[in-house]
Amino acid sequence: MEMKPLTRVLLGLVCLLVAIWLVAPTLVVVPMSFNENKSLAFPPQGFSWQWYENFATNPDWSNSFLNSLKVASIVAVLATVLGTLAAFGLDRMKARPANLLRMLMLTPMVVPGVVLAIGIYAVYLDTQLVGTLLGFVLAHTILALPFVLIAVSASLEVFDRRLETAAASLGAGALTTFRTVTLPLIAPGVASGMLFAFATSFDEIVVSLFITNPYLKTLPVQIFASITRDADPTVAAVGTILLFATTILIGGGMLLLGRERKGRQ
Amino acid sequence: MNPVQASKGAAIDLESISKAYGGFKALDGVSLRIEPGEFMTLLGPSGSGKTTTLNVIAGFTDVTSGKLLVGEKSVVGVPAHKRNIGVVFQHYALFPHMSVGRNVAYPLTLRGIDQATRQARVARALDMVKMGDFAHRYPSELSGGQQQRVALARAIVFDPPLLLMDEPLGALDKKLREWLQLEIKRIHRELGTTFVYVTHDQEEALVLSDRIAVFNRGRIEQVGTGRQLYDEPATLFVGRFIGDSTVLRGQARSDGNSTALSIAGETVTAPRRLAGEASPVMLLRPEKLSLCRPGQNAANGANRLSGTIAEAIYLGSESKYEVKLADGSGAIVRSALTGESFGLGDKVELCFDGTDAKLLADDSTADTTLT
Numbered sequence: 001m002e003m004k005p006l007t008r009v010l011l012g013l014v015c016l017l018v019a020i021w022l023v024a025p026t027l028v029v030v031p032m033s034f035n036e037n038k039s040l041a042f043p044p045q046g047f048s049w050q051w052y053e054n055f056a057t058n059p060d061w062s063n064s065f066l067n068s069l070k071v072a073s074i075v076a077v078l079a080t081v082l083g084t085l086a087a088f089g090l091d092r093m094k095a096r097p098a099n100l101l102r103m104l105m106l107t108p109m110v111v112p113g114v115v116l117a118i119g120i121y122a123v124y125l126d127t128q129l130v131g132t133l134l135g136f137v138l139a140h141t142i143l144a145l146p147f148v149l150i151a152v153s154a155s156l157e158v159f160d161r162r163l164e165t166a167a168a169s170l171g172a173g174a175l176t177t178f179r180t181v182t183l184p185l186i187a188p189g190v191a192s193g194m195l196f197a198f199a200t201s202f203d204e205i206v207v208s209l210f211i212t213n214p215y216l217k218t219l220p221v222q223i224f225a226s227i228t229r230d231a232d233p234t235v236a237a238v239g240t241i242l243l244f245a246t247t248i249l250i251g252g253g254m255l256l257l258g259r260e261r262k263g264r265q
Numbered sequence: 266m267n268p269v270q271a272s273k274g275a276a277i278d279l280e281s282i283s284k285a286y287g288g289f290k291a292l293d294g295v296s297l298r299i300e301p302g303e304f305m306t307l308l309g310p311s312g313s314g315k316t317t318t319l320n321v322i323a324g325f326t327d328v329t330s331g332k333l334l335v336g337e338k339s340v341v342g343v344p345a346h347k348r349n350i351g352v353v354f355q356h357y358a359l360f361p362h363m364s365v366g367r368n369v370a371y372p373l374t375l376r377g378i379d380q381a382t383r384q385a386r387v388a389r390a391l392d393m394v395k396m397g398d399f400a401h402r403y404p405s406e407l408s409g410g411q412q413q414r415v416a417l418a419r420a421i422v423f424d425p426p427l428l429l430m431d432e433p434l435g436a437l438d439k440k441l442r443e444w445l446q447l448e449i450k451r452i453h454r455e456l457g458t459t460f461v462y463v464t465h466d467q468e469e470a471l472v473l474s475d476r477i478a479v480f481n482r483g484r485i486e487q488v489g490t491g492r493q494l495y496d497e498p499a500t501l502f503v504g505r506f507i508g509d510s511t512v513l514r515g516q517a518r519s520d521g522n523s524t525a526l527s528i529a530g531e532t533v534t535a536p537r538r539l540a541g542e543a544s545p546v547m548l549l550r551p552e553k554l555s556l557c558r559p560g561q562n563a564a565n566g567a568n569r570l571s572g573t574i575a576e577a578i579y580l581g582s583e584s585k586y587e588v589k590l591a592d593g594s595g596a597i598v599r600s601a602l603t604g605e606s607f608g609l610g611d612k613v614e615l616c617f618d619g620t621d622a623k624l625l626a627d628d629s630t631a632d633t634t635l636t
Contacts, residue, residue: 066558084524090551097531111550124334144572160358162354162358163358163360165325165345165354165360166352166354167346167357167371168324168344168345168346168347168359169323169325169346169350169351169352169420170346170371170375170419170420170423171346171347171349171372171376172346172371172375173344173346176375177346180371181360184362185360185362
């Protein structure tokens with residue numbers, strides 16, 4: 001349908017405004033990270049790399065970053081394995097009990113984080129899991145599981161199960177069929193589920209604030225502590241690093257996926 | 266291949282196989298013996314049980330009762346992946362994430378065959394279906410006919426003694442279908458494997474098969490060669506399903522060794538009787554019927570029925586007429602172009618020899634399941 005020139009200009013303008021509104025808070029962080037003074041003022045004054053140096057050398061920052069990386073990696077693997085198995089099982093179940101179970105497994109997405117956090121904290125106090133790697137991994141896996149379940153279920157929805165029948169006729173048992181046919185074909189869903197799981201854990205703050213202690217802090221906890229204690233621009237430096245890291249990761253992933261799809265068609 | 270391989274197919278025995286889904290009987294006591302190396306077609310309308318039978322042989326569906334032997338050994342309870350049976354599906358079912366070569370190599374990899382042998386056998390199978398140049402392509406880059414040929418190569422590459430095909434040409438257009446039918450026939454001859462082929466297309470069944478099993482409502486109505494089914498149908502359903510036919514129904518009267526049908530005031534007779542109590546109908550093939558103008562002497566037959574031409578179709582080598590009879594039923598006649606031609610609405614007489622009429626028991630369900 002042809003649009004009138006005026007409509008087109010107005011539409012473009014509105015889109016631009018919304019885009020700026022969405023991206024501006026993120027982009028403001030970048031110049032702030034190069035501030036010369038120890039303040040989070042905007043616009044920043046001068047130029048320096050000192051907050052990046054601080055991030056790399058100050059053990060409070062570097063340790064919490066490594067902790068987050070460690071927790072998020074384990075959570076990503078654990079949640080992906082469990083979520084994929086759950087999605088596969090639910091896909092093969094009768095519709096009614098499957099829907100019930102699915103709803104149950106998705107509750108961590110709906111329940112307010114604070115409620116979950118209090119519950120987890122209460123249990124962790126008794127079991128001495130506060131401030132432990134295992135504690136973080138268990139708590140974050142609960143939160144990450146629904147994302148994997150949703151992503152893999154969507155892939156299974158479009159997967160042609162008749163291919164499994166074909167594999168059986170060619171001599172493949174159930175496990176071999178899953179490994180050689182089903183899994184490769186739902187891999188995009190599994191991969192995006194894993195990415196979401198990693199991001200969920202890496203980003204998580206509410207539950208983490210409850211179950212942290214001085215010996216084990218994750219990056220969001222450290223950021224929160226830093227910003228409430230003093231206006232340290234290291235926060236802006238961390239934000240900038242994360243912004244570029246995620247952009248490269250997701251952008252690269254999309255490019256790879258697009259190229260693979262093109263190659264096949 | 267060489268003639269020594271001509272007997273390497275497996276025999277199949279189905280003995281009173283039944284399969285029920287709740288109250289619905291998908292298969293109701295099916296018994297069938299398929300000889301080694303035979304090309305057997307399971308023919309029938311949709312829902313008649315032919316595909317269920319194929320799935321039972323393949324191991325995709327359990328039986329409720331009955332015995333199933335492949336190569337003289339019972340396979341009841343043996344899972345599909347241990348039966349060593351090749352299957353070709355209507356929807357091709359090629360693995361989209363593997364190249365053509367890897368698709369065909371898949372069953373060999375599972376059997377732990379070394380790479381050199383594997384490559385040789387993949388190449389041979391692809392050559393056999395004339396897809397040798399496509400090993401590096403992906404299924405999505407191939408046409409439907411090419412995909413089905415690859416699927417066929419994948420199903421025969423591991424030398425199964427039995428190949429099952431479930432409407433493999435159903436999704437293809439007519440020209441391609443006819444060409445692939447001949448290809449399948451050639452491959453069957455070269456391999457000597459037992460082929461079981463499911464279709465609802467009676468012409469396809471006639472082109473391909475050594476024998477045909479006609480399915481209706483979960484039962485086999487008749488098993489025989491195409492000629493047997495066409496010339497000597499055992500039931501009205503078979504007679505109507507195979508080829509064109511005209512069915513005459515009327516007030517029946519049997520005496521001595523002949524049967525007379527009175528149809529809207531006219532009477533036709535056949536010099537035979539139907540055993541049993543069922544009311545008889547006459548089934549006539551189009552080439553056994555002839556048309557003439559009212560009052561003219563007919564070329565053959567003592568039986569005459571008056572009617573009107575309802576449809577005249579020119580088929581090149583011959584003409585096909587649909588005649589509406591006095592009782593409202595229709596008749597199909599084929600006649601060579603050398604004879605007299607008729608136009609729409611012409612009053613005609615339908616003539617036939619009583620010995621050409623097949624007497625069959627009336628079966629009202631034959632009409633409902635055909636449409």
